[in-house]
Amino acid sequence: MIIEQMSIDEQRVAIFKALADPTRLQIVRTLYQNKKEMSCGEVGEQCEVSKSNASYHFRTLREAGLTTLRKDAQTKYIQLNTETFDKYIPGFLDTL
Amino acid sequence: MIIEQMSIDEQRVAIFKALADPTRLQIVRTLYQNKKEMSCGEVGEQCEVSKSNASYHFRTLREAGLTTLRKDAQTKYIQLNTETFDKYIPGFLDTL
DNA sequence: ACAGTAGTTAAATAGTTATTGAACTAATGA
DNA sequence: TCATTAGTTCAATAACTATTTAACTACTGT
Numbered sequence: 461m462i463i464e465q466m467s468i469d470e471q472r473v474a475i476f477k478a479l480a481d482p483t484r485l486q487i488v489r490t491l492y493q494n495k496k497e498m499s500c501g502e503v504g505e506q507c508e509v510s511k512s513n514a515s516y517h518f519r520t521l522r523e524a525g526l527t528t529l530r531k532d533a534q535t536k537y538i539q540l541n542t543e544t545f546d547k548y549i550p551g552f553l554d555t556l
Numbered sequence: 557m558i559i560e561q562m563s564i565d566e567q568r569v570a571i572f573k574a575l576a577d578p579t580r581l582q583i584v585r586t587l588y589q590n591k592k593e594m595s596c597g598e599v600g601e602q603c604e605v606s607k608s609n610a611s612y613h614f615r616t617l618r619e620a621g622l623t624t625l626r627k628d629a630q631t632k633y634i635q636l637n638t639e640t641f642d643k644y645i646p647g648f649l650d651t652l
Numbered sequence: 653a654c655a656g657t658a659g660t661t662a663a664a665t666a667g668t669t670a671t672t673g674a675a676c677t678a679a680t681g682a
Numbered sequence: 683t684c685a686t687t688a689g690t691t692c693a694a695t696a697a698c699t700a701t702t703t704a705a706c707t708a709c710t711g712t
Contacts, residue, residue, distance in 0.1 A: 485568055
């Protein structure tokens with residue numbers, strides 16, 4: 461389901477589900493600490509996750525509205541969507 | 557596993573898992589809006605959840621450190637553990 | 653055109669989670 | 683003592699989730 465079509469509580473559930481996994485928490489922390497966008501490959505390498513598993517987790521984060529994607533040729537760059545964090549869990553990123 | 561024995565990230569995962577459910581979100585909101593402790597029965601009734609299902613959700617929240625329990629004879633009173641919220645997701649309760 | 657790079661998708665599998673109903677414990681009050 | 687109240691536990695079930703491997707798409711540089 462598209463996040464914009466969800467009720468607020470459904471969005472909250474999607475966000476908490478997305479963060480309720482050690483690998484995705486690690487991905488979020490990596491993106492937060494790097495301060496700027498990173499390619500999928502860079503993130504996957506730093507978090508020691510296989511390509512396909514990383515892709516799965518990236519999708520979960522993106523579908524929860526926690527990240528955004530920029531495409532440049534064959535490379536995709538991921539960035540935290542701070543709007544979503546600020547709206548639903550303000551202050552969380554600073555606890556990482 | 558006991559929450560105190562978990563790594564910080566394991567605690568985060570337990571907390572996000574606990575909040576990644578519409579029924580438990582409703583329970584947390586009910587407890588937050590009531591401002592004071594409530595009996596299990598009161599919460600279950602307001603959230604329209606069966607006794608046994610409510611008990612299951614109460615345990616999940618308690619094991620994540622999100623609530624505390626006070627026993628008085630046959631009644632148990634639940635309260636939000638604001639320490640945990642403040643430590644891991646400061647500001648979250650005010651978004652409810 | 654072709655080998656290499658970057659990432660997605662699909663199928664299979666194992667493990668986890670939410671819900672229900674019935675049986676249970678423990679305290680209350682007539 | 684006995685019925686009632688408050689909540690827990692257990693077993694069964696259905697649905698969902700994370701991981702792996704292999705096959706795939708699409709773009710790049712020679």
